[in-house]
Amino acid sequence: MKPIPDVNERIARISAHLQPPKSQMEEGSVLRRANCRAKGGAPGFRVAILGAAGGIGQPLAMLMKMNPLVSVLHLYDVVNAPGVTADISHMDTGAVVRGFLGQQQLEAALTGMDLVIIPAGVPRKPGMTRDDLFKINAGIVKTLCEGIAKCCPRAIVNLISNPVNSTVPIAAEVFKKAGTYDPKRLLGVTMLDVVRANTFVAEVLGLDPRDVDVPVVGGHAGVTILPLLSQVKPPSSFTQEEINYLTDRIQNGGTEVVEAKAGAGSATLSMAYAAVKFADACLRGLRGDAGVVECAFVSSQVTELPFFATKVRLGRTGVEEVYSLGPLNEYERIGLEKAKKELAGSIEKGVSFIRS
């Protein structure tokens, strides 16, 4: 009897025809593949998830395997990647799945990727702030971004690991050091704040959440999460009591889940949903779809801070336009000042982690 090849070997054989020529991994490859795709020729984009065996990583991997824009899905983790890969690879959807375990396989996981999604790192427990995760997650994000700079410097990066307000500046500094920084390609994922805001506002208004659009700006921690309720679509008015309730619930949505999970981690399922919604928007932008607009924490000139979350337009090169805040009411202006004060410190902490 012939020996049975391992999962990666079998997947590698099946998918050998999907490997793009080396030249396609360079600049312009995204455009060429997207153009092919529009004609029904090539099968889609190459996506890596770093931290794929985690609470977010697993459902995120499952949902990305279901995304028709994805042709190749690389699942990297320092533990359990083979099991998750074997499991996800049995789904009868188009994307070919490959698993990568441990630091020595990081480069293989990253080579040729169009989009890298990073949910690697430790989550909060009750009583902790997101900043309490800095000590561990800063180093993890640094190492992973060094790999990206080396192996897929043109990839779009979706950074989920907390504290996002500091990990995005860390990633930017790593890329600057490597000479590969493109601010249009680095995005901190704040989509869960928008998802929550849409849900909670819809509850108050008695609407279907799918019909509600709440811009959430600033950053991704406590008072830096600033919902702009004056700009809700469809246009709506709220009592001051509703504004206080909604702002507080949106700002503390993460803590609500951390406390409910009572030590077993933070939001994973709603986060995987939000991450896929955001990644799908990035892929549609890469494909060349018009009018793809989402909120994200990006390099920005909207305020005096170097990074800020606002609505951005996503396109073939990543963030193609960063929208301004629009008209704010007095309540939101006060919230903005508080958000900026806290954000400034978190951004500086991330920058100094790499520079000093």
Ligand SMILES: NC(=O)c1ccc[n+]([C@@H]2O[C@H](COP(=O)([O-])OP(=O)(O)OC[C@H]3O[C@@H](n4cnc5c(N)ncnc54)[C@H](O)[C@@H]3O)[C@@H](O)[C@H]2O)c1
């Ligand atoms: N941006 C957001 O809105 C948002 C929402 C929820 C959670 N998060 C953050 O996402 C992160 C992950 O949360 P989780 O619940 O999935 O945690 P988890 O502990 O369940 O999973 C994290 C995974 O990362 C892996 N990992 C650790 N070090 C790694 C490394 N060096 N390289 C690759 N993988 C590594 C772990 O093995 C684990 O599988 C946390 O920092 C959490 O705070 C962010």
Ligand SMILES: O=C(O)C[C@H](O)C(=O)O
């Ligand atoms: O709250 C957390 O620690 C996780 C995440 O940032 C969230 O908003 O759910």
